[in-house]
Amino acid sequence: MEFELITSVEGSRARAGVLSTDHGEIETPIFMPVGTAGSVKGIHTRDLKEDIKAQIILGNTYHLYLRPGIDVIEKAGGLHKFNRWDRPILTDSGGYQVFSLGDIRKLSEEGARFQSHIDGSYHMFTPESVMDIQRSIGADIIMAFDECTPGDADYQYAKKSLELTQRWMERCFTQFNKTQPKYDYKQSLFPIVQGNTYADLRKAAVAHVKNFDADGFAIGGLSVGEPEEEMYEMTEVATADLPENKPRYLMGVGTPVNILESIDRGVDMFDCVMPTRNGRNGMLFTSEGTINIRNKKWENDHSPIDKNGTSFVDQYSKAYLRHLIISNEMLGAQIASQHNLAFYLWLVKMARQKIIEGNFLSWKKEMILKLKERL
């Protein structure tokens, strides 16, 4: 995998680049729609590609391992063939489930013992097994197995957790290096910077991940309950010391404003469930501000969802979408998700263009004012 840095901005860490994989190029900064169980909820790959203009999507190791199961994905010939997405894929390792499945998981030096959220059955994930599973799923970018700590973790816990994550990371790379791809294209393993909200831990984490000969680096353990300002600070601490010539992926972030602020701080890649989940729940992100489409004020607003929107669904009216969402019609969730994803992809594309043109900072300032509007 190659990463070419095109340009950067004076007075900012923002950069534009091109990441090349065997499934095609990714123009950074980029937003990656989340497709946990092998599907970006409610969206066909045709719309992802042609309408939303997604360049890379996510999958999740834990979810795909439980269902449909790794043998099914192997027999399909890998996730790309299974879900008919021929562009790059990134799989998360299950590290986030270590955090979100809190009560039904137990950590040890060896790994994490999970109880399936589907049927309660017990499963063991180790750094080694997670590498093997991700070889079988066959994503272009795969993630190290880490512990994602909650935003309010105390220093002692954060330190212990980071050390465990670091030992797991060594084992991930060892396993990764002694195995081969199962399909006819390369895979890259990204290590993850943890350290919670403690700058010294983050710095140590960055120093540690730089020891690996990785194609890119992730910043994890943020947007998990800590104040937004701390998230930005930790992002900066990380990007300040990460190699310039490799992509940086801020995991799980975030709101449109979070993304612009983080691009400014030197992040190249993002993913978040927000455009799809919040879309399903009636929240729309637009260039004019945020809309709760369920609110009565849209009942008779027959203007387009987003008159400047790039997706064909943006021409549906607010009143119609409100009706669909309120009536719990599947199409409502689909339209809202598609709109939000198209908006996210438009936003990062604009950011990239402004970086290249050299006026990213002034555009960002203006854009954030609009994004904070509540319509």
Place this chain on the structure above:
RNA sequence: GGGAAGAUACCGAAGCGGUCAAACGGGGCAGACUGUAAAUCUGUUGGCUCAGCCUUCGUAGGUUCGAAUCCUGCUCUUCCCA
């Protein structure tokens, strides 16, 4: 024509003498959602000069210290018999 059951807040439906402005569900209104245990969750839903007061349980009276709850008339609804 005779008999039976019933009428409760936006809708459905509990309550059957005081702890009832009235359970619960739906609907309505609003909020949350950040590497997806989420097409989910939370709050609210008579009015006001809001730790208190006012008006509500078909309608008009009555019994009682006290009535959505008991009695009587009326109106309407459903069912059964002719």
